Amino acid sequence: MIVEKIGSRGVLISFSDPYYTNVYMIFGDEHVFVLDTFLGNNSMKIIHHLIENEGYVDMPVVIFNSHADYDHYWGNGSFKDASIVGHEHCRERVLLEGESSLLKYEKHKRGMVKLLPPTQTFQETLKFEDDEVRFFYTPGHTLDSSSSYDEIDKVLFVGDNVESPIPYLNHANFDQYIRTLESYLKLDWKLIIAGHDQPLKKLDLINRNIRYLDSLKNWNIKIDSLSNDELHRHVEQNLVAIKDELMRTVYKEKFLKHLAEVEKLRG
Numbered sequence: 001m002i003v004e005k006i007g008s009r010g011v012l013i014s015f016s017d018p019y020y021t022n023v024y025m026i027f028g029d030e031h032v033f034v035l036d037t038f039l040g041n042n043s044m045k046i047i048h049h050l051i052e053n054e055g056y057v058d059m060p061v062v063i064f065n066s067h068a069d070y071d072h073y074w075g076n077g078s079f080k081d082a083s084i085v086g087h088e089h090c091r092e093r094v095l096l097e098g099e100s101s102l103l104k105y106e107k108h109k110r111g112m113v114k115l116l117p118p119t120q121t122f123q124e125t126l127k128f129e130d131d132e133v134r135f136f137y138t139p140g141h142t143l144d145s146s147s148s149y150d151e152i153d154k155v156l157f158v159g160d161n162v163e164s165p166i167p168y169l170n171h172a173n174f175d176q177y178i179r180t181l182e183s184y185l186k187l188d189w190k191l192i193i194a195g196h197d198q199p200l201k202k203l204d205l206i207n208r209n210i211r212y213l214d215s216l217k218n219w220n221i222k223i224d225s226l227s228n229d230e231l232h233r234h235v236e237q238n239l240v241a242i243k244d245e246l247m248r249t250v251y252k253e254k255f256l257k258h259l260a261e262v263e264k265l266r267g
């Protein structure tokens with residue numbers, strides 16, 4: 001695990017077990033913000049230490065869940081009396097899918113997991129004025145995905161919406177996802193923290209993610225231009241995840257044609 005100070009009031013905690021994941025903290029004037037809570041109470045021990053070391057034990061904690069995939073909220077239960085901020089769909093997903101995620105990903109539990117959904121939900125945006133920290137709806141990787149922006153340090157936290165080498169899709173929401181990524185390009189940020197990548201200072205990865213989504217939207221994906229990692233994620237994860245949705249749309253024929261091309265290439 002690596003702990004790194006960022007800007008004037010941020011701390012980035014990068015976990016490596018069982019896979020690389022970022023949790024970000026903002027020590028505000030009125031609240032301590034914990035952006036995503038990873039895999040359970042053991043994951044969050046370091047966060048409690050940092051709060052203590054920085055002398056913030058008496059300050060209220062605000063947790064933020066970027067979305068309701070298990071690796072972003074299983075540590076919520078480690079904070080007593082904390083307010084949990086998340087999109088209203090994030091709350092719905094935790095309530096609906098929480099129990100089954102515990103069974104499915106049991107091996108990834110790190111310490112006790114008490115399933116707690118967001119308690120302070122929003123539809124479009126929620127701002128903590130005194131702290132100059134903003135949360136806003138950014139559907140893409142999932143329909144409940146949202147992001148956070150620290151207006152003082154200009155740090156943008158995007159959950160799993162930005163990912164290398166290509167994003168994980170859960171829906172055929174290409175236009176919506178592209179709009180979200182383009183909205184990131186318009187913001188004045190110095191650093192982007194994504195869920196499972198090294199912090200980003202440049203636009204490259206966002207632009208690459210947009211190009212991939214654009215090629216899906218237009219069904220002009222060049223399979224042989226994808227690296228092995230990209231091809232694997234594209235075929236084994238993304239096409240599987242969006243298949244049922246696409247089969248109900250006008251893109252059905254193009255999708256089937258693409259599947260046939262992929263199968264031919266892979267023998």
Ligand SMILES: [Zn+2]
Nearest residue numbers: 069071160195
């Ligand atoms: Zn994730």
